[in-house]
Amino acid sequence: MSHVVIAGAGIVGLTTAVELANAGHNVTVLDPAPASGATHHAGGMLAPAAEVVYQQDPLFPLMQAAGAWHPRLIELVAAHTDLPTGYRTEGTLVVAADRADAQHLSELLDYQTAHGMEVERITTRAARSMEPALSPRLAGAVSIPGDTQLFPRMFAAAALDAARNLGVDVRTERVTRITPDGAVTTDQGTHQADTVVLAAGLGVAHINGWYEDTNPLQLRPVYGDILRLRVPVSLQPLVTRVVRGFVEDRPIYVIPRVDGTIAVGATTREDSLPRRVGSVYDLLRDAIRVVPGLEECELLEVTTGARPGTPDDLPYLGRLPHAPQIIVSTGYFRHGILLSAFAARTTRELIEEQTLTLDLTACDPLRHKD
Ligand SMILES: Cc1cc2nc3c(=O)[nH]c(=O)nc-3n(C[C@H](O)[C@H](O)[C@H](O)COP(=O)(O)OP(=O)(O)OC[C@H]3O[C@@H](n4cnc5c(N)ncnc54)[C@H](O)[C@@H]3O)c2cc1C
Known part of the structure; x- marks a missing residue:
């Protein structure tokens, strides 16, 4: 199985780590302060219906799939930790x-x-x-x-514990540079990966080396x-x-x-x-x-x-054509707690080169490139 390095341990990085480790991949997660970003502050509503926004049709299938996939993700986390997930299903x-x-x-x-x-x-x-x-x-x-909720701080702590119990190496290191060959430089050393997942939320803007000329993301x-x-x-x-x-x-x-x-x-x-x-x-x-x-x-x-x-409220998720060892997974905006189920599963499908369950065209990381 491949060695995957994930930059960022917010809800997206952590759930992706759990999903990949559960599938047998060798996973390292790097974050100087795990779960300290948007995840720490979020409401935690898993609300594909209530959060609907007019004219955002490309987002609906992602939100609906994520809503349907969340119970399995929560079960997966709960199966590998004794910590509570803070999941509530009262509606x-x-x-x-x-x-x-x-x-x-x-x-x-x-x-x-x-x-x-x-x-x-x-x-x-x-x-x-x-x-x-x-x-x-x-x-x-x-x-x-059908719109449920979880307590993001509690869930992130549970996902972090589940990831460790699944063998994920979680290190408090800040990623500074990622090169197309999968070399990851941090404030404490370097890591070599088969695949790097850029899941550092807004922090992706401060990581260099992975884009061709200018950073293509407009976060x-x-x-x-x-x-x-x-x-x-x-x-x-x-x-x-x-x-x-x-x-x-x-x-x-x-x-x-x-x-x-x-x-x-x-x-x-x-x-x-x-x-x-x-x-x-x-x-x-x-x-x-x-x-x-x-x-x-x-x-x-x-x-x-x-x-x-992001400019169109859609996430950036996909491989980079010039650097296929790098997967961008950020820009989850208002719905990142909900969409983490979509991010985690889709990233595993990308890494395992499976047919994607959902079309990623609308999430192309290069769509806002000048
Ligand atoms: C007030 C508020 C309410 C919200 N309510 C909801 C809600 O009800 N439902 C919902 O679905 N969404 C909600 N959201 C949105 C949701 O919180 C975000 O979309 C989601 O947390 C994004 O997750 P993330 O893992 O991509 O980013 P983050 O949670 O921001 O995590 C990014 C991680 O990357 C790390 N990092 C940064 N730079 C580096 C680096 N150079 N190297 C390594 N690691 C790095 C950070 O330390 C951080 O831990 C809300 C957000 C806010 C602010």
Whole structure:
């Protein structure tokens, strides 16, 4: 079996390592700070239906396949670690705060239904019987039972442990250079690989040597502020499903974790300015409008992560024609937790030279090359 070096131990690098090691490959993962990138901050929704965005048709099959493949990936990780994965399968509710939001929700439902997604309009009364902590003043609700979630920090720790237990050599080294012959230089030495997987998220921009003249990827950080709350024991469980909401056209989500905490997110901004108090206020105000009991929770943490964005919101995944020993796997933007199941499986198919289950044309790493 081949020796594969993976640059980056975010969710994409880690799940790829588990998938490859499980198939018998000899895998080394290099990352100066495993799972410290976007994965550390992410919401963790596995939401191929709720996350649908108008006019992004090439993304849908990737998201739907990833949603279908995740349970197997989670089982694979769980089979090789005693650590919890933070996976929850209760599903998702999407609610509307006012009549204009209900109209928006209705149009989204039509779009999702037209694309064959499993979504169901329900009454707000039915939504409240499923989640009694929802506000009594909602204007619309949709149930998406197939959209699940995992706790990315917990899952990354479990995947790291599973990878090690499968024999993966995980080293805290920063990759500085990768050459087309599979030589990988780090701040601590060199490694020779049959295949190198470039899975360092936004960090790929700082690795040299693998492209012909200029870096062909157009990655950009898209920042997201996200909060973590602890539900008081007397109110637990405040909610059991992921609750997404539209509040005066602003999106909000509330994610109950297996450890009794709740994530509230997230902003979307392209500036790198310090986090504004106003952004945190907006998130809390909108979340409390949907789930009033959040007001009683303890505020544990406010963090900001950078999503690895691309110009068309599609990932970069594929071999480089001039350097077939190198596979690029980054740019998973808003959906990298979900798409990790797609990334891991497709990278194994590429390495094993199998017929690809999904067409990768839309993910060509060179599509934005000048
Ligand atoms: C606020 C927020 C909420 C989100 N919510 C969701 C969600 O609900 N669902 C979803 O599907 N997605 C979500 N995402 C998106 C998701 O987090 C990302 O798409 C995903 O984490 C990308 O994973 P990655 O492994 O490619 O990159 P990262 O998680 O960024 O990992 C990259 C890794 O590479 C390492 N690295 C960097 N440079 C080097 C180098 N030179 N050498 C070696 N290693 C290096 C870093 O240390 C890091 O560990 C969210 C993101 C944010 C910020």
